[in-house]
Amino acid sequence: xxxxxxxxxxIVLLLSLIPASIxxxxxxxxxxxxxxxxxxxxxxxxxxxxxxxGEVFKITLESGSGTAQLGEAxxxxxxxxAGFTAxxxxxxxLTAGFYLLRATTDEGETTAADLTIVSSTDLAxxxxxxxxxxxxxxDRSKPPSLIGxxxxxxxLSASLGxxxxxxxx
Amino acid sequence: MKTNISPTPPAQQGTFKEWLVERTGWKGLTYPVxxxxxxxxxxxxxxxxxxxxxLFATGIYMAQFYNAQPSDxxxxxxxxxxxxPLGDLIRSIHFWxxxxxxxxxxxxxxxxxxxxxxxxxxxxxxxxGLGLLFVTLGAVYTGSVLKYDxxxxxxxxxxxxxxxxxxxxxxxxxxxxxxxxxLLTRLFTTHVSILPMAFAAxxxxxxxxxxxxxxxxxxxxxxxxxxxxxxxxxxxxIHLRRMIGYGLILLAVVMSLALLLxxxxxxxxxxxxxxxxxxxxxxxxxxxxxxxxVRALIIMPSILGGLLLLVxxxxxxxxxxxxxxxxVLIVAGIILLILIIGGLVAVIQPTTDHLG
Numbered sequence: 001x002x003x004x005x006x007x008x009x010x011i012v013l014l015l016s017l018i019p020a021s022i023x024x025x026x027x028x029x030x031x032x033x034x035x036x037x038x039x040x041x042x043x044x045x046x047x048x049x050x051x052x053x054g055e056v057f058k059i060t061l062e063s064g065s066g067t068a069q070l071g072e073a074x075x076x077x078x079x080x081x082a083g084f085t086a087x088x089x090x091x092x093x094l095t096a097g098f099y100l101l102r103a104t105t106d107e108g109e110t111t112a113a114d115l116t117i118v119s120s121t122d123l124a125x126x127x128x129x130x131x132x133x134x135x136x137x138x139d140r141s142k143p144p145s146l147i148g149x150x151x152x153x154x155x156l157s158a159s160l161g162x163x164x165x166x167x168x169x
Numbered sequence: 170m171k172t173n174i175s176p177t178p179p180a181q182q183g184t185f186k187e188w189l190v191e192r193t194g195w196k197g198l199t200y201p202v203x204x205x206x207x208x209x210x211x212x213x214x215x216x217x218x219x220x221x222x223x224l225f226a227t228g229i230y231m232a233q234f235y236n237a238q239p240s241d242x243x244x245x246x247x248x249x250x251x252x253x254p255l256g257d258l259i260r261s262i263h264f265w266x267x268x269x270x271x272x273x274x275x276x277x278x279x280x281x282x283x284x285x286x287x288x289x290x291x292x293x294x295x296x297x298g299l300g301l302l303f304v305t306l307g308a309v310y311t312g313s314v315l316k317y318d319x320x321x322x323x324x325x326x327x328x329x330x331x332x333x334x335x336x337x338x339x340x341x342x343x344x345x346x347x348x349x350x351x352l353l354t355r356l357f358t359t360h361v362s363i364l365p366m367a368f369a370a371x372x373x374x375x376x377x378x379x380x381x382x383x384x385x386x387x388x389x390x391x392x393x394x395x396x397x398x399x400x401x402x403x404x405x406x407i408h409l410r411r412m413i414g415y416g417l418i419l420l421a422v423v424m425s426l427a428l429l430l431x432x433x434x435x436x437x438x439x440x441x442x443x444x445x446x447x448x449x450x451x452x453x454x455x456x457x458x459x460x461x462x463v464r465a466l467i468i469m470p471s472i473l474g475g476l477l478l479l480v481x482x483x484x485x486x487x488x489x490x491x492x493x494x495x496x497v498l499i500v501a502g503i504i505l506l507i508l509i510i511g512g513l514v515a516v517i518q519p520t521t522d523h524l525g
Contacts, residue, residue: 036440062348098239098351100344112345114352118240131319131442133435133520138250140257140431147428150258154424161417164410169403 029057029075031103033113039120040092045085048103048111051075053082057103061094061115068094073103090117195406202408203401206384212412213277214375217305219416220270221368223423224308227263228361231256235315237357242317243437250434257431264432265423267309271450274305282480282501285489286385288394292481294378299477300371304364306450311360313448317353320445322438325352331466339467388489395487443522446515453508455515476504 029051033044048057052075059070073086096119102112190196205211234253236245249256278298281287287295310328314321329352332342340346347355383397435445446455457465484497491498 096240098354100348102345102348110345112348114239114344116239116351131439131444133319133445136247136318136434136436138247138434140250142258142428146255146258150424150428154421157417157424158421161414161421164414164417167410169407 029055029103029109029111031101031111031113033101033115036114037116037118038090039096039118040090040094041120043087043089044101044115045087046073046101046103046113047083047085048073048075049081049083051082051084053077055082055105055109057084057105059086059088060102060104061090062100062102063097065095070101198406198409199404201399201401202384202403202405203387203397204403205387206401206408207403207411209415210280211384212408212415213273213280215408215412216415216419217270217273217277218372219412220266220273220419221372222416223266223420224263224270225365227259227266230259231263232361235357237315237354239317239351239353242315242353243321246316246318246434250431258427261427261430261432262423263312265426265430266419267312269419269423271305271309274302278302279505283491283498284385284388285394285484285491285494287481288385288484288487288489290396291378291382291385291394294375294382295481296478297371297375297378299474301368301375302477303474304368304371308360308364308368309448309450311356311364314353314356315360316434317438318435319438319442320435320448322440323443323445324447325356326440327463327466328352330463334464335467386489388491390490390492392489393487394489444520446520449512452515453511456511456518459518459521473504473508 030049032047032049034047035044038044046059051057055075057073057075059073061068061070068091070088070091071086073084075082075084094117096117099115099117100112101115102110104110231249234245234249234256236242249260251257281295281298287298310324314325314328317325328342329344332339335342341355342352344352346352350358381396381398383400386392386395386397446452454466454469457469461468480497484494486494488494
């Protein structure tokens with residue numbers, strides 16, 4: 001049993017190391033997109049990092065309905081590593097939904113980030129709010145008939161439960 | 170040669186109970202179980218099971234109105250409360266049942282640990298039980314994300330970052346896993362299909378193994394672990410009746426809580442912000458996250474999970490009584506205390522930015 005346990009542990013540890021070995025060998029590019037929620041026609045800024053100097057990344061937006069090309073970005077050396085900051089406009093013909101923003105090189109290196117496209121009205125509503133831990137203030141009052149029914153059902157359920165527990169063997 | 174074939178005797182006029190017993194084999198559930206199996210501490214697993222049935226019923230209803238697209242998820246959750254008949258009540262019953270089931274599952278685990286019920290020949294069932302704990306916490310986590318308010322969005326962003334740190338093991342939580350379904354959509358699928366299927370498979374094996382080994386002996390001073398199938402002064406149908414009884418009380422409690430304290434929902438989530446704290450079952454992670462960053466979400470559960478996996482390996486004596494296993498229980502008690510203190514510290518700790 002001890003052997004099985006330690007073998008399993010070893011397999012899990014090896015699995016978790018797989019991408020680490022890739023990172024050590026080649027370096028793995030990453031991108032951040034800001035803002036993560038936009039509406040069609042607006043601009044996004046993509047910041048790429050951990051890239052090689054001169055690498056050309058094709059930027060695309062992928063969804064279930066297809067792929068839209070946004071353009072290209074070239075990584076430029078800045079300090080020890082290369083990266084880019086590129087601004088793109090979201091095409092007006094894209095529908096609201098979830099998209100995967102992908103940056104790919106001709107060599108097959110790829111990285112991605114989430115982008116949500118919403119209608120301009122929804123975005124305007126969202127922009128007027130700050131991030132808040134506060135709860136929604138919704139009208140959650142219930143009709144007296146519903147309250148009464150739930151109370152009766154709860155009492156019946158509890159009574160039946162107590163009867164089943166206390167019933168002699 | 171003459172063969173005599175006895176005809177089936179004509180059906181006797183009997184009570185409805187006799188009719189039911191003949192057709193369902195109900196008498197097959199009257200096998201012996203020990204009397205202590207009918208105490209509430211030995212019924213916590215059964216109570217959790219009834220809780221899961223409530224969760225399935227209410228979850229199926231809610232799934233008819235939920236939209237798992239990031240752009241519409243929060244609005245559909247709000248609509249469930251304000252526009253769907255019984256939506257607020259059903260959602261609140263689901264919420265409170267999830268809270269209580271988490272408590273009963275954890276108490277069940279602690280009872281097993283305390284009474285040594287994981288010992289030979291029940292080690293495998295301990296691991297199945299850990300799988301069920303993982304499914305329970307996974308369902309709580311994915312469920313907390315689905316409402317997609319600030320709290321849910323932050324939970325999702327944390328899992329994304331933790332997934333990226335976990336490499337191949339965390340690939341599911343990264344954006345690149347699927348270009349056609351967002352992580353929120355995939356977490357919804359996990360919540361409503363993958364985890365319930367895993368639960369069904371694991372609980373099936375869990376119940377089968379309990380049936381094969383019998384209820385573990387009472388942890389008296391000299392009691393040792395052994396198979397007890399077929400032993401006992403009580404009957405399983407009585408055990409089952411009490412389990413249903415407590416289950417009905419649970420239903421009454423969650424209905425009452427749903428009326429008095431409807432399930433909370435926060436404001437629409439703003440990406441990138443960190444202004445909330447995790448739910449109470451994960452809040453003990455908060456101080457560790459403040460110290461170690463998002464990697465604490467991998468390190469701390471891994472340590473805790475590893476320790477739970479080690480329990481049957483470390484505590485191998487045949488004795489069940491806590492007095493004869495005090496070092497294991499002292500260590501377990503200290504760990505539990507650390508988790509509780511971690512949770513209390515998290516309550517007074519200010520929210521800080523941990524996301525990269």
